[in-house]
Each structure stands twice: as C-alpha cells, then as structure tokens.
Amino acid sequence: MANTDETSLQKAKQRAGMARQSEQGGYSREVQEELLQQSSKSNLGNFLLEKAFMLSGMLTILILLLILGFLLQNSWPALREISLLEFLTGRRWMPSSPEPGFGALPLILGSVFVTVGALLMSVPWSIAAAIYLGEVAPGKIREILKPIVEILEIFPSVVLGFIALVVVSPIISNVFNLSSGLIGLNGAIVLAVMTLPTIISISEDALNSVPKDFKEASIALGATRWETVRNVSLPAASSGIVAAIMLGFGRAVGETMAVLMAAGNALDMPLKEILNIPLPTLMQSLRTLTATIAIEGSDVPWGSTHYHALFVIGLILFVITFVVNLVSDIMLSRFQEVNRND
Amino acid sequence: MTERQATINRKRIREKFWFAVCGFFMLLTLAVLFWILHDVISKGYSSINWTFLTERPRQQMTEGGIMPAIVGTFYVASLTIIISVPLGITSAIYLNEYASKGLLVRIIRLSIRNLSGVPSIVYGLFGLGLFAATLKLGTSLISAALTLSIMSLPWVITASEEALKAVPNTFREGGLALGATKWQTIRQLVLPNAISGMATGSILSLARAAGETAPIILTGAAFFLPVLPSSLSDRFMAMPYHLYILATQHMSPEIVRPIAYGTALVLIALVMLLNLVAIIWRYQVRKRQTW
Numbered sequence: 245m246a247n248t249d250e251t252s253l254q255k256a257k258q259r260a261g262m263a264r265q266s267e268q269g270g271y272s273r274e275v276q277e278e279l280l281q282q283s284s285k286s287n288l289g290n291f292l293l294e295k296a297f298m299l300s301g302m303l304t305i306l307i308l309l310l311i312l313g314f315l316l317q318n319s320w321p322a323l324r325e326i327s328l329l330e331f332l333t334g335r336r337w338m339p340s341s342p343e344p345g346f347g348a349l350p351l352i353l354g355s356v357f358v359t360v361g362a363l364l365m366s367v368p369w370s371i372a373a374a375i376y377l378g379e380v381a382p383g384k385i386r387e388i389l390k391p392i393v394e395i396l397e398i399f400p401s402v403v404l405g406f407i408a409l410v411v412v413s414p415i416i417s418n419v420f421n422l423s424s425g426l427i428g429l430n431g432a433i434v435l436a437v438m439t440l441p442t443i444i445s446i447s448e449d450a451l452n453s454v455p456k457d458f459k460e461a462s463i464a465l466g467a468t469r470w471e472t473v474r475n476v477s478l479p480a481a482s483s484g485i486v487a488a489i490m491l492g493f494g495r496a497v498g499e500t501m502a503v504l505m506a507a508g509n510a511l512d513m514p515l516k517e518i519l520n521i522p523l524p525t526l527m528q529s530l531r532t533l534t535a536t537i538a539i540e541g542s543d544v545p546w547g548s549t550h551y552h553a554l555f556v557i558g559l560i561l562f563v564i565t566f567v568v569n570l571v572s573d574i575m576l577s578r579f580q581e582v583n584r585n586d
Numbered sequence: 587m588t589e590r591q592a593t594i595n596r597k598r599i600r601e602k603f604w605f606a607v608c609g610f611f612m613l614l615t616l617a618v619l620f621w622i623l624h625d626v627i628s629k630g631y632s633s634i635n636w637t638f639l640t641e642r643p644r645q646q647m648t649e650g651g652i653m654p655a656i657v658g659t660f661y662v663a664s665l666t667i668i669i670s671v672p673l674g675i676t677s678a679i680y681l682n683e684y685a686s687k688g689l690l691v692r693i694i695r696l697s698i699r700n701l702s703g704v705p706s707i708v709y710g711l712f713g714l715g716l717f718a719a720t721l722k723l724g725t726s727l728i729s730a731a732l733t734l735s736i737m738s739l740p741w742v743i744t745a746s747e748e749a750l751k752a753v754p755n756t757f758r759e760g761g762l763a764l765g766a767t768k769w770q771t772i773r774q775l776v777l778p779n780a781i782s783g784m785a786t787g788s789i790l791s792l793a794r795a796a797g798e799t800a801p802i803i804l805t806g807a808a809f810f811l812p813v814l815p816s817s818l819s820d821r822f823m824a825m826p827y828h829l830y831i832l833a834t835q836h837m838s839p840e841i842v843r844p845i846a847y848g849t850a851l852v853l854i855a856l857v858m859l860l861n862l863v864a865i866i867w868r869y870q871v872r873k874r875q876t877w
Binding site: 289290293294296297298300301302303304305307308310311314315318368369370372373375376377379380381389392393395396398399400401402403404405406407409410411437440444468469470471473474491494497498499500501505534537538541542546547554555558561562565566568569570573 | 597598600601604605607608609610611612614615616618619622625626673676677679680681683684685690693694696697698699700701703704705706707708709710711712714715716719736739740743767768769793794796797798799800803804826827829830833834843846850853854857858861
C-alpha cells in the first residue's frame with residue numbers, strides 16, 4: 245500500500261513538473277495523450293448516452309406509427325370483405341348474427357350527436373365560467389377556484405357514468421315521461437360535465453394571455469369591463485378558445501365508459517322523422533363508436549371478420565381524434581405566436 | 587337625468603347582468619362537483635368497513651368485500667408506473683436537455699400531443715391486438731399494464747419535462763463551466779433538483795391509470811375472479827371494471843347498489859388521496875427551494 249502510494253505520489257509530482265515545464269510550450273506529449281484519451285473516452289460515453297436518450301425520445305413517434313400501422317393492418321381484412329362505403333353508410337350493425345351487417349352509420353351518428361349535444365351545453369357554460377375566472381374573480385378567489393375546477397378532471401369516467409346511470413337517468417325519465425332515462429341526452433349531459441374542466445381551463449389561459457395593454461386601452465376609451473370582455477378579450481382569445489373547444493370535442497368523442505353506461509346502447513339510427521324529414525335526436529337510446537368496441541371487444545373471437553371490423557371502428561376514432569388534435573394544435577400555436585408578436 | 591347618464595347606467599346594469607351570468611355558471615360548475623362528491627360519499631359511506639376492504643366477494647357479488655379488485659388495481663397501476671416512468675423520464679431528458687430545436691423535436695412533440703389525444707378504448711384495442719393476440723401474452727395482467735403504460739407515457743413525459751424546465755439554466759451553465767461533462771451536469775445538478783417534480787408527476791399519472799377502465803376491459807380485467815393473480819399472465823379484477831360490472835352487468839343491480847357505491851367511493855378516495863399526496867409534496871418541495 246505504502247509503495248503504491250509513494251509511486252503514485254511520484255507520478256503526480258512528475259506530472260506536475262511536466263505540466264509546469266510545459267507552461268512555455270504546452271503540455272508534454274505524455275500528458276497530452278493521457279488527457280486526450282480521457283476526454284475522448286468521456287466524449288464517446290456522452291455521445292452514446294445522448295444517442296440512447298434520443299432513441300427513448302423517439303419512442304413516442306414509434307408508438308404513434310405502430311398504433312396507426314396496427315389499426316390499418318388489422319382493419320384491412322374487414323375492409324376487403326366489406327367495402328368502406330358499406331361501413332360508412334350502412335344502417336345495420338349486426339356483426340355476430342348469421343347474416344352479419346357491418347353498417348357503422350348508426351354508431352358514427354351516435355358518437356357525433358352525443359358529442360355535439362354535449363358541446364352545445366358545455367361550451368357556453370365553460371366560456372362563461374372561464375370569463376368569470378379570468379376577468380371577473382379577484383385574484384385570491386381565482387387561485388382557490390382554479391384547482392377546485394380541476395378536481396372535476398380527476399374523477400374516473402366510470403364513476404361519472406355510474407352517477408349518470410343511477411342518479412341522472414331516473415330524473416330524465418321522470419321529466420320527459422320516458423320508460424327509461426338511458427338515452428342520448430343522458431350521455432350528452434355526462435360528457436358535457438366531463439369536458440368542462442378542459443374547456444374552462446384552456447379558455448381561461450387564453451383569456452389570461454391576452455396582453456393587458458389591450459384591456460387597459462379599452463377601459464381608457466371608456467368601455468365598461470363587460471364591453472372590454474366582449475369586444476376585446478374574447479375576440480383576441482378566440483383562437484385559443486376554439487382550440488379549447490376542439491380539445492373538448494376530441495375528449496368527448498373518445499370517451500367510452502361514461503357514455504357506455506349512460507346512453508342505453510340501442511342500435512337504432514338516432515334520427516326522428518318530423519314531417520318526413522329525418523332529424524337528429526338525443527331523446528332515444530343510442531350507441532357510440534367507443535361503446536361498441538367496449539361491448540363487443542372483450543368476447544369477439546380473435547381473427548374473425550367481426551374482430552377486424554372493430555379495428556375499422558378504432559381506425560375511424562383514431563382519424564377523428566388525430567385531425568381534431570392537429571387542428572387545435574395549429575390554432576393554439578398560432579394563438580401563441582400572435583400574442584408573442586404583440 | 588341626462589341622456590348620457592342614462593346610457594352609462596344602462597351599461598352598468600348590462601355589465602352587472604352579464605358578470606352575474608358568468609358567476610352563475612362558475613357556481614353551477616362547483617355545484618355539480620360537490621353534488622357528485624356528496625352523492626358518492628353519502629351513499630357509499632355506509633357500506634365501507636374493514637370486511638368490505640379485506641374480503642372477497644361472496645354470493646354472486648351480493649355480499650362480502652372488494653379486496654381482489656383493490657389488489658388488482660394496485661398491481662396493474664404499479665406495473666404501469668414501473669414500465670412508463672423510466673421511459674417517460676428518459677424521453678423528457680432527451681427533449682429538455684439534449685435535443686436542439688429542429689424537425690425531429692417538432693415531430694416528437696407532435697406525436698406526444700397526439701398520443702395523449704388518442705381515445706383510451708383505442709389503446710385498449712391496440713393492446714388487445716398487439717400484446718394479447720399478436721405477442722401471445724393473452725388477456726392478462728402484463729397485457730393490461732403494457733397497454734396502460736403506453737397510454738400514460740405522454741402524461742409522464744409532459745410532467746417530467748415540466749420538472750426539468752423548472753431547474754434554472756444557471757445550474758447547467760455552472761456545471762459545464764466547472765468542466766463537468768454534459769451527463770455529469772445532468773446527473774449531479776439537474777436531476778437531483780427535478781426528481782421530486784418528476785415523482786409528483788408520476789403519482790398523478792398513477793392516479794389516472796388506476797381509474798382507467800376502457801383499456802383494461804379488453805386486455806385483461808376479469809368479470810369475477812375470487813383468487814388473486816399470482817403471475818403476470820393471470821387475469822385480475824380491478825375496481826373501475828368491478829364498478830362497471832356491478833352497475834350494468836349484474837343480475838340484480840338494485841341489490842348490489844350499496845356495494846357499487848362503496849366501490850365508487852373507494853376508487854374516488856384512492857384517486858383523490860394520490861392527488862393530494864402529489865400536491866402536498868410539490869408544495870413542500872417548492873417551499874424548500876431557494877431558487
């Protein structure tokens with residue numbers, strides 16, 4: 245031990261001497277090489293580490309492509325057997341009967357009507373609440389209210405579906421004098437509640453990021469605070485609010501459990517003829533795209549046409565949410581850019 | 587009163603009216619929230635006792651407890667976090683520490699945002715097709731956990747990135763200026779200061795994963811299973827799915843209603859408790875931070 249200590253001490257002294265020597269003419273060759281080796285070793289290590297991190301960063305791209313590819317690959321057998329046109333326009337969804345029908349139109353309309361119904365309720369509601377949070381409430385109250393609103397977001401959707409099933413649907417059947425309250429309206433109500441926190445919180449952010457100068461200028465010109473909200477803040481925040489609504493739409497159209505438990509799941513077309521014109525209705529039991537996968541997916545024989553047909557539904561859902569998210573993304577980034585320039 | 591005064595008054599009244607409308611909708615939001623909480627707590631409270639939490643369901647789920655569902659949810663959520671947190675954190679480190687602005691980063695961010703918008707049932711379908719059917723893992727604990735991990739990956743990445751962003755740049759510059767390599771700087775200066783933020787983000791993701799139903803319906807949750815899963819390839823019971831079964835699939839839904847409410851309460855309590863832990867932790871850490 246003592247020996248090695250001594251030798252290492254000597255080496256260090258030597259090295260120090262060499263380093264001192266080299267003050268005039270750079271490091272000695274020996275030290276230079278050693279340093280070079282060390283640094284290239286750690287350079288290589290760092291390089292490899294960086295590549296490893298990059299690979300893991302690219303994992304999300306891989307997963308997204310994998311999901312898309314997998315949905316396409318598994319829908320293909322069904323699309324070859326039944327045409328896409330039949331899928332999108334057929335009115336009979338009976339995949340497991342002896343004479344199977346693969347028309348997904350009732351499901352598509354079900355999803356769209358329930359989602360639009362939900363947004364008709366939740367958009368005015370959440371924008372009003374966002375205006376209150378962002379423009380009316382004093383700072384302290386806002387600080388308390390915002391996290392409380394976000395609690396709504398952490399309720400598991402199955403719990404909200406359960407409430408819709410056992411509490412809201414009896415109320416609906418009483419009010420409208422129906423035999424069952426498990427109708428599209430019930431699904432739309434629970435979806436409206438589920439989209440509230442998303443739309444409120446993003447719209448409020450959008451209202452908040454409108455430059456203060458705009459509002460102050462408006463007040464200085466003699467406008468009331470409400471006129472400022474209506475004529476200045478809301479228009480300036482509009483693309484952010486539209487993005488919030490789009491995100492809410494994406495959330496609602498992809499929601500499964502709540503709407504599965506609330507909307508009744510009948511396979512009829514959600515249309516009602518008034519004066520021979522078929523009009524959308526939420527007053528009857530209906531089934532959405534998401535609910536269909538949840539109901540039929542757990543006991544479908546793997547590899548059957550029915551199985552592949554469910555992947556077509558998955559693909560339709562994927563495409564809808566992808567487009568909606570992409571558009572809201574573009575709106576949000578444009579909104580941020582506009583505000584940065586101001 | 588002059589005409590001008592009248593206009594001003596009218597404007598004031600209009601302002602009051604519209605602000606009251608906005609306040610009303612804010613109140614309505616709070617009312618819905620507290621009404622849901624009140625309903626679940628008041629109706630679920632009476633069915634919760636020690637037996638309910640520790641016993642298996644008996645008599646076709648009309649008696650006994652929900653212990654297998656609690657344990658199953660614990661298993662699947664823990665596995666999910668074990669898989670998704672390391673992947674999420676390394677992705678976040680790449681995005682925040684290594685990557686320079688460019689096409690690749692833009693594509694990665696785009697796919698993260700799109701992944702977080704994919705409906706949960708589509709993840710379920712994907713997990714069923716890939717893990718259960720193609721990779722032959724069957725409908726099992728591991729298939730469900732893998733599916734949930736993929737689904738929670740974007741949440742973990744976003745939370746971890748925020749934790750990394752909160753570390754001031756001076757830390758990195760200081761480390762590099764002292765001659766530390768990039769990795770040394772990240773490991774010894776950045777990560778220790780971001781780790782608690784990452785942990786709170788992971789707890790929040792855990793809470794969300796524990797409440798998910800749609801993906802596990804297709805990939806491994808069992809209708810009724812009195813034995814606990816003993817290996818990764820077993821099926822399992824889970825609280826959210828158990829609640830769904832009790833509410834919609836049971837022969838006599840009225841009789842099991844109290845058990846359903848009890849399950850809903852335990853589930854909500856678990857999710858809110860996890861959120862509370864995360865919030866308190868974050869608060870404590872922020873208080874200790876000197877920068």
